[in-house]
Amino acid sequence: MKSIRTLAVAFLIIFLSATISAQTKMQSGSWAVNQTISGYSLDKNSGERILTIEIQFDKSFSAKPKIFLSLTQIDASKESNLRYNIEAISVSRDGFTIKVGTWSDSKVFSLSGYWLAYED
Numbered sequence: 001m002k003s004i005r006t007l008a009v010a011f012l013i014i015f016l017s018a019t020i021s022a023q024t025k026m027q028s029g030s031w032a033v034n035q036t037i038s039g040y041s042l043d044k045n046s047g048e049r050i051l052t053i054e055i056q057f058d059k060s061f062s063a064k065p066k067i068f069l070s071l072t073q074i075d076a077s078k079e080s081n082l083r084y085n086i087e088a089i090s091v092s093r094d095g096f097t098i099k100v101g102t103w104s105d106s107k108v109f110s111l112s113g114y115w116l117a118y119e120d
Contacts, residue, residue, distance in 0.1 A: 025119040027057050027065075032073075033100050034110035042084075042100070042108040043077075049102055055115060056095040065117040067096055072114065077107035084108055088115070 033040065033051050041049045067088035076082050083106040090097045098115065102108045 025061070026116065027059070027061075027118075028114060028116045029055065030112065030114050031055070031069075031098055032110070032112035034075075034112075042102050042111075044107075046105045047103060051100045052089075053098040053100070054095065055098060057093075057117065061093045061117070061119050063119055064091055064093055065119050067091055068116040068118070069098065070113045070115075071111060073110065073112040075109040075111075077109070080105040080107060082106060082108075084111065086111070086113070 031053050033042070033053065035043060037051070040051060042051060069086050069088055071086060074082070074084070076084075081104070083102050083104055085099075085101045087099050088096050089099050096117070100111055
């Protein structure tokens, strides 16, 4: 009986360690840009227009993570072609920057989505 209890406690410790370890290797959040942001220009003028968003991780990774970005919402003018680009730049163990851009005569009023950072 004592060995079963010891085995169960050891299994529980291993399970919790693996769960905690897995949680620190992945972080996620949401992002959004719209006309309420100071300096927002994706809906004005023409040519290339860029906006950046700084993301800081709640807890630093042990190595530089990979970043996955998704787009969940877009509001744009129907008067011109829709052109946009979203990319993760300046990735470090502590955070990264989301670069959102448009070009030509596209008018983008808002974009939003999610990000996922993970270690291999």
